[in-house]
Amino acid sequence: MTQPIGIIADSLVRERTRAGLSLAEVARRAGVAKSTLSQLESGNGNPSIETLWALCVALNIPFARLMEPAENATQVIRRGEGNKVVAEQADYQAILLASCPPGARRDIYLLMAQPGSERLSRPHTPGAVEHVIVTQGRALLGLKDSPETLEAGDYICYPGDREHIFRALEPDTLAILVAEQG
CATH class of the missing domain: 2.60.120.10 (Jelly Rolls)
Incomplete structure (x- = not known):
């Protein structure tokens, strides 16, 4: 995925996994619907800045990290x-x-x-x-x-x-x- 929503989707999954949190827990902490987070992690939707900020706070990451493509792991x-x-x-x-x-x-x-x-x-x-x-x-x-x-x-x-x-x-x-x- 190279479009912004694709990078955001990959980043959300990467950061949620890195934090060891479930989809439901991140959604709860961010105050968003679990289905909304699931759609975003699938690369669907058009999230608002407010939703993305709330997710960053829930994941304890800077906003810019959502826009960073994944690095080569090895x-x-x-x-x-x-x-x-x-x-x-x-x-x-x-x-x-x-x-x-x-x-x-x-x-x-x-x-x-x-x-x-x-x-x-x-x-x-x-x-x-x-x-x-x-x-x-x-x-x-x-x-x-x-x-x-x-x-x-x-x-x-x-x-x-x-x-x-x-x-x-x-x-x-x-x-x-x-x-x-x-």
Whole structure:
């Protein structure tokens, strides 16, 4: 959906799901009919500004977020790719993989895995994001339905509030996991 109502519909569903609220609860909080919200989430209707503002308040989001198209949910940066900043007086390079959103919390983990069965993680809290850098070996990881194969030096970012997996493809696979929660 690329028309404004389509973007709004997708945003309403995305933000309601992220907040972990039912259709009925958001409608109640916003003071709109459940059928109205259902129509809007289906991409039907012509909502007033007042209705959209009420929904934003109910979802605790800024109004502009309703107009934002969905971002690509998974990002992969291969070793050597990305925007580099190089030091003048040392053999040192930095590549920004991800910036931290305001108010977010990040926890950092070292993952050590052996080939065999995959680690299936259930969805974490709404809005959670995971960043992983494979430092040794190879692994299949990311969203359960669309995992990526990463090698040492590769980076991936995916929504942690959806089912995701990690499966080592080589012995002694190591990775750094940064778990971000808003």
